[in-house]
């Protein structure tokens with residue numbers, strides 16, 4: 001079950017669009033809130049306009065604030081070197097591993113992935129990273145382990161957003177062990193062939209392309225193997241709206257909006273809507289992980 005690329009450089013969202021997506025998203029959301037254009041757009045796709053909450057959510061590194069420009073403005077405050085990750089729990093070789101040590105033992109490659117933000121925006125992003133299974137194999141996962149828990153740095157001096165209890169800090173996420181071991185699941189250190197910008201989760205973040213964006217936890221300092229389903233930030237904040245799995249699924253709506261379509265960054269504001277694919281287009285590779293599970297219960 002190796003990784004089979006299905007996207008090429010030609011599919012990649014232009015870098016300028018990627019860098020400007022917040023303005024693009026905020027602009028489109030603003031349009032859909034008011035006036036004729038908004039009503040036409042809504043009639044076309046039969047969706048409700050975005051709420052202010054969703055718009056604020058476009059800025060999605062809450063440790064630097066929930067304001068639209070906050071991550072880009074403040075993420076430079078994060079010291080990303082030196083960096084280490086504490087790996088523990090049910091592993092043979094627990095320890096505080098420096099990022100340099102981790103990177104010297106893995107194969108870094110480019111992965112061009114669809115990436116889905118929970119608010120229904122999608123992009124195609126060229127990440128540079130390594131399969132998480134390489135790191136897990138190195139530390140020796142014990143047979144009792146069933147889940148992997150991840151934790152973001154919590155640094156009040158460097159993260160102005162953590163003064164506000166918008167979510168519980170530190171930001172935490174989790175995967176089932178088979179999801180974590182899947183070849184599509186990567187730890188990314190780069191984007192568009194360059195070092196990952198701080199606001200996108202430098203120096204190392206998770207990317208799970210068949211799940212909604214919030215599962216892709218940024219600036220990871222801790223990885224713990226456990227036999228219990230780990231808590232996740234958005235599930236703790238709102239369990240009705242965000243489940244543990246959070247697989248992209250057009251058939252299971254978020255309680256406040258449809259998940260059937262998405263808006264493609266770079267496709268133009270009105271031409272940009274397309275139907276969302278099961279598991280974000282990775283059904284062939286990952287559907288078997290969920291055989292026999294009711295995905296509307298395990299959302």
Ligand SMILES: Nc1nc2c(c(=O)[nH]1)N[C@H]1C(S)=C(S)[C@@H](COP(=O)(O)O)O[C@H]1N2
Nearest residue numbers: 060061062117152171200213214216217218
């Ligand atoms: N630590 C941390 N990780 C996080 C977030 C966050 O606020 N803090 N936001 C999540 C959300 S909601 C999304 S959509 C993605 C966005 O990643 P991107 O900004 O690289 O597109 O990061 C996720 N990872």
Ligand SMILES: [Mo]
Nearest residue numbers: 060118213214
């Ligand atoms: Mo998000």
